[in-house]
Amino acid sequence: MTSIDFHFNTPNRLEYACRLTRKILNAGQAQSETPLVVFCSNRTRLDEFDDLLWSLWPEEFIPHAHVALPEAADSPIVLMDDDIKLHSHTLLLNLDDEPPPFFSRFVRLFEVVSCEDDDKQKARQRFAFYRDRGYAINNYDLSKKSS
Secondary structure (H helix, E strand, O other): OOEEEEEEEEOOHHHHHHHHHHHHHHOOOOOOOOOEEEEOOOHHHHHHHHHHHHHOOOOOOOOOEEOOOHHHHHOOEEEEOOOOOOOOOOEEEEOOOOOOOOHHHOOEEEEEEEOOHHHHHHHHHHHHHHHHOOOEEEEEEHHHOOO
């Protein structure tokens, strides 16, 4: 059964998602054979996340590619905006407003929630969706994280 981690109370959802992606990559958890899949059906939001991966750390390269590109086969981070079949289902980072319809194929799901009221409300709905189906949920309150 998929393990779900909610990281909440971040000032900027996409920036934190980039930091989490970088942490997963640097810990060796995301590799080309078992990539971190970043999902968002809103292509504009996914493109903004893509741009942030290039700009947040200009001195280092965070390898990533959209699933439709040939480079995705060798990338430890795969971006996708629809339910394209993948060869690996280990880690999933959801940037969508809804639970991904295919999330249960993955071993672990990450949810990132900002401090914005609209984002919190949508996250509560996702949380209830997972909880009501019996998934194990871990909560990480980022407002309590020491600087």
